[in-house]
Amino acid sequence: MFRLSIVTPEKVCIDADVASLTAPGADGYLGVLSHHAPLITTLKPGKIEYRDDQNVIHVMAVTNGFLEVSANRATILADAAEDAADIDIARARAAYERSRAQLISAEKGETSIDLPATQSALERAANRIRVYNETHK
Amino acid sequence: MATLRAVKKRIRTVVSTRRITKAMEMVAAAKLRKATQRVEQAKPYAKKMDEMLSHLASAATGEIIHPYFEDRPIKRKTLVVITSDRGLCGSFNTNVLRKAEQWLAEQKDCEVELVTIGKRGNDYYKRRRWPIVKFFGDWGGVPNYDRTREIMTLLTSRFVTGQTDQITLVYTRFLSMVRYHVVGEPYLPIAKPALKEGEQVGEYIFEPTPEEIYSSLMPGYATTKLVTAMVESFASEHGSRMIAMGGATKNAGEMIDTLTLDYNKARQAQITKEILEVVSGAEALKG
Numbered sequence: 001m002f003r004l005s006i007v008t009p010e011k012v013c014i015d016a017d018v019a020s021l022t023a024p025g026a027d028g029y030l031g032v033l034s035h036h037a038p039l040i041t042t043l044k045p046g047k048i049e050y051r052d053d054q055n056v057i058h059v060m061a062v063t064n065g066f067l068e069v070s071a072n073r074a075t076i077l078a079d080a081a082e083d084a085a086d087i088d089i090a091r092a093r094a095a096y097e098r099s100r101a102q103l104i105s106a107e108k109g110e111t112s113i114d115l116p117a118t119q120s121a122l123e124r125a126a127n128r129i130r131v132y133n134e135t136h137k
Numbered sequence: 138m139a140t141l142r143a144v145k146k147r148i149r150t151v152v153s154t155r156r157i158t159k160a161m162e163m164v165a166a167a168k169l170r171k172a173t174q175r176v177e178q179a180k181p182y183a184k185k186m187d188e189m190l191s192h193l194a195s196a197a198t199g200e201i202i203h204p205y206f207e208d209r210p211i212k213r214k215t216l217v218v219i220t221s222d223r224g225l226c227g228s229f230n231t232n233v234l235r236k237a238e239q240w241l242a243e244q245k246d247c248e249v250e251l252v253t254i255g256k257r258g259n260d261y262y263k264r265r266r267w268p269i270v271k272f273f274g275d276w277g278g279v280p281n282y283d284r285t286r287e288i289m290t291l292l293t294s295r296f297v298t299g300q301t302d303q304i305t306l307v308y309t310r311f312l313s314m315v316r317y318h319v320v321g322e323p324y325l326p327i328a329k330p331a332l333k334e335g336e337q338v339g340e341y342i343f344e345p346t347p348e349e350i351y352s353s354l355m356p357g358y359a360t361t362k363l364v365t366a367m368v369e370s371f372a373s374e375h376g377s378r379m380i381a382m383g384g385a386t387k388n389a390g391e392m393i394d395t396l397t398l399d400y401n402k403a404r405q406a407q408i409t410k411e412i413l414e415v416v417s418g419a420e421a422l423k424g
Contacts, residue, residue, distance in 0.1 A: 009182045009282065009364065026344045040193055041344035042353050066354060068189050070341070077185055077357075 002034045004050055006060070006076040013060070013081050019051040021074055023067050038070040043078065045127035047134070059084040061131035063124045080124070084135040087128050096125035141407065144400045148393060155389035161225065162382035165375050168278055169314060172372035175280065176311050183365050186358055191330035193354065196340070197347035204297045205355050208326050213248045215270070215301040216240060217292070217324065219308035219366060220258030221374040222274055227381030229309070229317075229374055230257040236319040237307045250301065252292065254367070270295070278375065280367045289360045296325045308366045309373035315380055317373035324362065327355075
């Protein structure tokens with residue numbers, strides 16, 4: 001068991017003891033168990049899975065953030081994190097289509113956009129859709 | 138003593154003013170409740186961010202290489218003043234501006250430029266012809282994450298490109314529903330984070346390199362600091378307005394009481410006068 005806190009600018013998503021955690025680190029997914037070596041990594045948009053003290057697996061979608069593990073505590077600071085069950089799929093799909101359309105029209109030189117922002121918006125939406133599809137089979 | 142009609146008209150005016158201030162008080166109270174919630178919600182993230190940065194700074198060996206930490210000789214300073222967009226909030230803006238003036242008076246050997254957040258402060262400095270780099274207004278009393286990011290980008294890029302060597306924030310810390318404290322706080326360069334007393338960090342694994350972690354962490358850190366300042370400022374503004382409008386409502390009530398008294402006195406005086414006239418008229422007829 002170790003302590004996991006997932007915090008976003010809006011709220012504290014979870015602050016509880018968990019048995020294991022997998023998170024999308026900078027160099028690919030990584031697993032964390034009790035007494036993991038101290039670690040700081042950036043997170044990519046992806047899926048967080050953790051097993052709580054009742055052995056239930058929870059899945060969340062995260063966008064960019066950071067993970068720190070030290071002294072048997074794991075802290076995730078994320079720009080946004082939602083429980084897979086709370087994902088608003090219609091909104092995610094709409095966001096996906098919107099940023100895709102923006103990218104395409106920018107490619108043709110019709111409009112100018114904030115490219116990195118739109119790309120990361122697209123990535124975020126795609127990630128939400130992916131996590132939603134994986135958990136709603 | 139005023140005539141009956143004039144007094145009555147004044148009473149009506151004050152009554153409708155009281156209705157307005159009462160409504161404004163209630164609106165401010167509702168907004169304050171939400172704003173306090175936001176202050177509370179923003180705290181854990183800011184705290185964790187501080188912790189993570191201090192761990193990173195102490196665990197990554199060698200000097201911190203990120204440009205936000207660069208402490209160089211100061212030729213030019215930037216002051217960010219956070220005020221409200223609207224008035225009728227008591228001495229809130231006056232207090233912020235007083236602190237800002239105090240800070241400005243202390244700067245002697247360097248150039249100073251301003252960034253204004255909130256219309257009140259912007260108007261104030263525009264009138265006094267201070268160099269304003271940019272003005273951010275029309276917040277509607279709610280903080281906005283994307284726009285705050287925009288401000289952060291402006292400030293940090295000015296700092297990194299050497300257009301300014303030090304950035305200071307003047308804003309209000311939110312203490313409670315009825316109390317706030319005006320502070321002047323350094324924003325950039327960021328002081329090298331220190332560990333809490335008794336805290337120790339061992340060897341860390343970094344993924345990717347510490348430099349890359351810094352470069353993704355620092356903009357977020359800078360935004361969080363700014364967001365915290367704005368969230369607290371808005372909460373203080375609503376608190377201040379609630380108190381000011383509460384006071385105004387009470388004063389209006391007292392004024393209505395006094396005017397009603399005046400009105401009744403004038404009415405009685407008139408009745409007495411009329412009776413006297415009738416009586417003395419009858420006396421005269423008796424002969």
